[in-house]
Amino acid sequence: MALFNKTDLNKLKQKASDLLNRSMDQHVNLAVTGLSRSGKTAFISSLVNQLINEGSQSKLDFFNPVHQGRFVAAKRVPQKHLHIGRFEYEKSLAAFSQSPPVWPEPTHGISELRLAIRYQPQDSFLKYTTDSATLFVDITDYPGEWLLDLPILNQTYEQWSEQTLTLLKKSPRFEHAKEFIEKVNAIKPLETSDENQLAELSQEYTNLLLLFRHELGLSVIQPGRFILPGELADAPILQFIPFTNFAELDGNAYQNARDDTFIGMLRARFIEYKERVVRKFYKEHFLNFDRQIVLADCLTPLNKGAECFEDLQVAINLIMESFSYGQSSLFSRIFSPKIDKLLFAATKADHVTPEQHTNMVSLFNQLVYQTKHQLNYDEIEMKTLAISSVKTTVNGKGMHQGQDIPVIRGHQLKDHQLITLFPGAVPKRLPTKDYWDNDGFNYISFSPLVSIEAHEALPHLRMDQVLQFLLADKLK
């Protein structure tokens, strides 16, 4: 009589395999953020959609686990943090499924989504002992302004004020901020503060930030929480402003100013913001990210002009500070973040003709890598890509002055009319004055191209390369 019958033995095998699986199960925290309405919601929706619908027409040739036939399946599973909003994938897909399809509503604040990816490991040892392994991917979606706020951790109120004043004094901000600066200059900083006056001035400053963001299309918006206050609405912590007249304030008097003076109250609120808003995000979220994707729309700034484009540069510079672990005094060694891969993705690549993509990447590289030359990013692998999360155009050829030219065709966002156009050439290098004077670029926003069913994959450009960079090494 056998000690075990076959069913028992199979059960035992399954149990051993399960146990090994569990210890082999891996986990990665992907953080996604974006600058200048870069399409975060569309990006995350597409990334999830490509993985969930792999096999049903999804095009992921450059994603090795798929190319090698080792990708089994992916599904959404309950997320890690119950107190963080769920990323509303279903709502996004419903928007793409409408006829005609529309863009999903943008997300506010932070949200989460967890994917479980089943795959067959490459490794021979694993190959013989287990059928498949699981990678858990936690995707965190958060506003770009929160990332732009991180360098504040390293600044005094005086430094932050000076930096902000420099920005405010330059065009296109200055035209709108002039009156505000005059009002702040009229304040007697050492007099007893008036909370109502500060509430009004901070509201004025917030209105300026909203105008910079939504009307001028600028990227550097600090303090970021002012434009998305959530539960902090009306709290004193969001009622401070940059002080614009440090030049005429005695250093000793500033140091000794009590918390109930204007300047003392401004400083106290800035410090509270730094600790309770910025450091809190840093400790509760940023510290736990393994990989970061920063989405940036560099076509809209190219369309809007030199100042808007330069502002994107400043924003990317600020962001880079948060990743220069080596030299930066921003992070103590103990609380150092662990991000090992950083992807800068230039979105909306489908809004230009394909032969412009090389230029688009080259231009974007210059935006991103200008900083890299000065800093040491040995510990972080970086990449830039020109992508389209959800493709909105088809490519073709048109005639212009008797010559064949490449064109794109899609539904214009504003009226859903089908149009064909050549939007212009993307400059290969950071644009010079000539470029702006000639106004050579004609950017038009498009609607999604085709309505899809929930089980279908969204058309895209290079989402497979995104996945390859972010996830392939974890699926070996």
Added chain:
Amino acid sequence: MALFNKTDLNKLKQKASDLLNRSMDQHVNLAVTGLSRSGKTAFISSLVNQLINEGSQSKLDFFNPVHQGRFVAAKRVPQKHLHIGRFEYEKSLAAFSQSPPVWPEPTHGISELRLAIRYQPQDSFLKYTTDSATLFVDITDYPGEWLLDLPILNQTYEQWSEQTLTLLKKSPRFEHAKEFIEKVNAIKPLETSDENQLAELSQEYTNLLLLFRHELGLSVIQPGRFILPGELADAPILQFIPFTNFAELDGNAYQNARDDTFIGMLRARFIEYKERVVRKFYKEHFLNFDRQIVLADCLTPLNKGAECFEDLQVAINLIMESFSYGQSSLFSRIFSPKIDKLLFAATKADHVTPEQHTNMVSLFNQLVYQTKHQLNYDEIEMKTLAISSVKTTVNGKGMHQGQDIPVIRGHQLKDHQLITLFPGAVPKRLPTKDYWDNDGFNYISFSPLVSIEAHEALPHLRMDQVLQFLLADKLK
């Protein structure tokens, strides 16, 4: 030559007095909350208004520090917590200053306001060494639902579900909740959960809570954060519901249910809610309160009928649990709150004729003290009052069927028409079936009576007695 000249001596005296003052400065945390649209914003605005404008026609005869001429002045000073919203006193006063005056917008969530009250101490020792002392009063305004949530700390998911089901199965909730209960009963609790289904069901449950609160005028709304989610909107922590079918669920199977089953996920989310929402409020706020005012409108429920009135009773019962430190297992000895005075104020006393106030208090006492007989509140001083934060009516006499009757006159809220009426008799005891059948009470909402300037005191009923109970012992 004198060692000190007179000026020096006076300076020294001032310094000694300042020092003593500072060590004598006292501090009290007043918490204000309310049930059933009881007029929290009007109450806090009036309380602050009476103190700030003391001397300019304010009527505070029953507030000893004023009566004895020891009250010097009060002013608003910067609040303690910078991350908590500022109570918008100026906005409220602006509403009362309009012509015709209107009610201020209700507050959402939590807000703060700090008053500094200068007074002359009674104490002979202090009398000779210092001119005046300061009492700092921190007023915290928070939703009544948060107080109603506290007993959850003492409940398991099973207990909370049973209690909620009992409520849902009674009229007037049942008529609306029937379909919801059927849907929940159809769930197979031990099957793998579907997060989207839970999101839908919890949305349905939230809609029921909103209907109970705003259309039926009910008081017991749990979990309270569902109707004011703030930053937790769309988070799984607010996506649970009471399970309605514990009767058919095996106890062992329930205990062993994994977190990814329906019942396991509901339980996990309930626990997270208890810890992250309820206990957080308890630890960060409730623990620090010295005195609590609970406002309740008992006239509207009297108008709406027996079920609405009984629900107010249940709500007051639930609230009492949070203050029965002795027997309650709700609070561990270490984290026991320190509230020593509890005021239940029946608001809108100006909406009935003055001779009804005795009945109103007597009725309210029964609502509040029915619980007191079973519990021991030795450590807390309790009081009930019938008040009007902002008086909306004047009293007079009218004729009805040849007899003199007392009447009130004011501007009807809905159309601002000046009307005169006798709203009916308030029952002295908890109403019986007869009372409800006869439908004897005709409650009408009024607008504020007269427009006031910011430096004027609002007309009120018994706000001085409120101040006497809450603050007089701190101003001795």
